[in-house]
Amino acid sequence: MSQHASDLDFEHDGHHQGDGHPSVLFYNIIAISLFVVTALEVGVLYPPLNEFSLYFKVLLLIVLSVGKFAIVVAFFMHLFFDAPLLTFLFAIGMVIGTGTVAILINVMPAPEHPLQPRGKPAHVEAEPPGAPPAEHSLLLERWRVS
Amino acid sequence: MSSEVLLDNPHEMGCTGMPHRKILMWTFLASDCMFFGSLISTYLVYRGHSTDHPLPEDIFDIPLTSTSSFVLLLSSWLMVLALSAIQKGKLWEFRLWTLGVAFFGSIFLGFQVYEFTHFIHAGLTLKQNLFGSTFFVLTGTHGCHVAIGVLWLMSLFFYSFIGGVTKERSLDVEIAGLYWHFVDIVWIVIFTAVYLLEYII
Amino acid sequence: MHIEPVKEKGFYDFLGRQVEPKGLIGWLTTVDHKRIGILYAVTALLWFLVGGIEALAIRSQLAVANQRLYSAETYNQLFTMHGTTMIFLVVMPLAAGFFNYMVPLMIGARDVAFPRLNAFSYWMFLFGSLLINASWLFNAAPNGSWVGYPPLSLFQYSQGHNYDFWLIGLQVLGVASVAASLNFITTIINMRAPGMTMMRLPVFVWMTFVTNFLVVLAFPVVTIALAELMFDRTYATNFFNPMKGGLPIWWQHLFWVFGHPEVYILILPPMGIVSEVLPVFARRPLFGYPLVVGSGMAIGFMGFTVWAHHMFASGMGNIANAAFALTTMTIAVPTGVKIINWVGTLWKGQIRMRTPMLFALGFIYQFMMGGFSGLMHANAAHDSQQHDTYFIVAHFHYVLIGGALFGLWAGIYYWFPKITGRMLNEGRGHAAFWFLFIGFNTTFFPMHWLGLNGMPRRIYSYSHAQGWDELNFLCTCGAFTMAVAVLLLFTDMFWFSLRNGEKAGNDPWDARTLEWTIPSPPPVYNFEEIPQVKALDDFWITKHPELMHHHDDEASHEAGAGHGAGHVHHDDHGIHMPGGSWMPMVASLGFAIGGWGLVHSGGMYHIKEGIQSALDAATKAGINWDTLVNTAQTVVNTKAPDAQNILSVTSAEGVLKLQACYNGVKTAIVGGVLGVLGVFLWALEPIGGYYIVKEKEDRISE
């Protein structure tokens, strides 16, 4: 309504609804790069893991997924083209959210005696008799019942 | 502003030149960050605390989950195409893409159902161990978000046949799209934090 | 002026959607922010009576040593429901009442951004509050304190539906709060009148804004915590189950990540009210407006960084304790800034001691006391002595009653004339203030000493030997003195002044904000013309150019050209008002019924596990579920096991309980479907409503 003509605060830089939106080609390029990044992420798992590559892999995964996140938010959700106010609103949630998660993970105690994974039990696929350890299958039985 | 538009919704625009619903949606998404933040941190905090098997590495299936991640990304892509179509007034194109989004969303849900049954078969239930509790509640909540999104998009799809979705009212689609993409980025985080990192640290 | 309905007929009209809301249906379908505000406030005040009665019951039990007025179990239920009621059903919704009524008026808008969502919030709040209090009827009120710590609240230790009521009730209330807050954030950002920039917003609006961000960011966290506990209780998950490696401390973290912002959610709106009241009755502008606003934002942000000060005694380790002690002490800084600004406003002011002012002054003093005791246990070492003693009880009642409630009462006395058109009685108001002030300090000041002398929180009774007799008796006397004040306010508000109070006129206090420029009570459309704002405290400057010491914005040149002077485009249709709607109520009723079902499915998997062997035996014997339930009924009635010896009396009881859980799940599904249906119909509802059209003469004579 014209009574609410635009205000001093939160004025945005001339991008109005509808115009300023990127072309379909642009979206396609973004989508393809998202696919590529996802493929890279999965690919990161395959090279052998050693003490050095561990840090490198973690870092790479974080960078890649943050990048993906940012691309979707900025372009698919138009935050990049839209009013800064919207970025501000979302940023409040992101900043307080990530901050809280980070602190929570740090103040909570680490497990004292973590269980070791035993790898995929063969019986899930083929169920050869006697393959799973006796204790494990007992446990399974108990939980299947309930 | 013509009086027809005014009649349709005289209370839509605000003094910042943005529609109310867009502001509402982004604030809601900020709130949802805290929502999923709490769930994800529950999962991460309890990593390694399970006292019983199975553990993630016993049962996770990376190729499967990667495929479903691709499917969700694909649906996000179709979502922007649908919005772009309706903003140009191409109704049929909009319908096609929207149906595609809902379809791939459902495929994603199908993968999840498959994964859940597979895990339950392998002995992982809600109450088997902490991993089961945290994993099912986190991914299940995300799945519920996807399901709501599918319902929402299908509503828009059908609504478009009785003239409910038009170029002038593309905002309806934009808002649904924001929600859909948000569900997608939550999955981006879950995929990395829950699935991929499991194989490294 | 006459009314012209929007020419739009359809499916929805059969629901009795009124063009212009009248009578009871008018209230049930209302989307008018003023009516919703009144609904919020009146509901909150009714719960205030309930919570107050609970408080008097608690204090009566503690009045003398070795008292046995009622059972310890009842005592647990009383203090749990007292806390839950006062926080979620009184202070928050009373503040929400003011948000609803005042924010659109203060920013020069005709309504909130989403009127029907607003109605939905109210109905969700009402049904949530009824749900949580329905537990009394089942003798199953929540009984492990308002913080609901596991393992006490796990099914293993609390097998009734007590905590199911609490969990689901809070969940429903949470949805109400978040929906309302999203609405108000949008309203404040997007519906300000022309010229009402952010830095010209009244402080109350600013504090509303910050508070609503806190709600939007803090409630999701408790939603998750509640859901996890609910899963633990109903589906036997392990989130807080120590037997399976779960850590009960995780609940404490999640709860307080929400809980500390929550205490600021309770105090920021009253701070806003006080910041409105003080300048009006000191007849000076608020001292340091940008500082007051900025410190409000700082408090809001820092509120998210201090939660673990509630857990200093839980063994988090020295580093975490030190870090959280530091952040907690820092948060006292912006709080102090506000106090200094309020005092600065009073300084050299021409103070008028009207009732709202008295309450505002009481607020400053008592809130400051609470802040000081807060600072004492912000020191982790101190807190190890004070945690879970009456010292803490003293602290939070100083901030919550002395602060929040005094601020809200200031608001009631200040805005009652605007809402009803009549003044509250000054004499009775002064009396109520003194009763409340003296009663409050008598009740809660001695609790500092009691706490330091070692009296723990939440105890049912104590012996003479502990030496707490006299102070406890004093506390109880104080509590009953406060009750007198409450009676004075209520009779005055709902009886004497409402009927024959002095007529208020537009601007009885010679105030400064936009709501005082329009008639009391305001017309449905609020403003005939959307006002044009030229400065902070525009209305005040217009009236008193000579009183302005510092000249703000354009005001210095244009004093006198303030409110309403600018003419805005006037639509030919007149003012459009949205019509009433049933859908918000239908949707929230559906969700509430769903919640009711969830409550009654509480404990399902645990119960099932308990009777697993009987169920297996029944399956083996080929007995189907319905027959089993019938057999169980007979077994329970005759108190003897059945012929085939499948069900013992205990397992028969289990079967019946399980059947009740299954019925609960069914109810939940029905309710959920109804709720979703309501939302769909709501989304499809045409805008409808009516136009208020000004006659030609009106416009000329203006």
Ligand code: HEM
């Ligand atoms: C200067 C500001 C404040 C500081 C430094 C502060 C500090 C603290 C600390 C350290 C505790 C934990 C004590 C314990 O359990 O051992 C506490 C408890 C509490 N505070 Fe404050 N506080 C402040 C302001 C407020 C305000 C403004 C409110 C509410 C309006 C508030 C409400 C509460 C409540 C309700 C509790 C008790 C929670 C419970 O255990 O049931 N505080 N405060």
Ligand SMILES: [Cu+2]
């Ligand atoms: Cu606190």
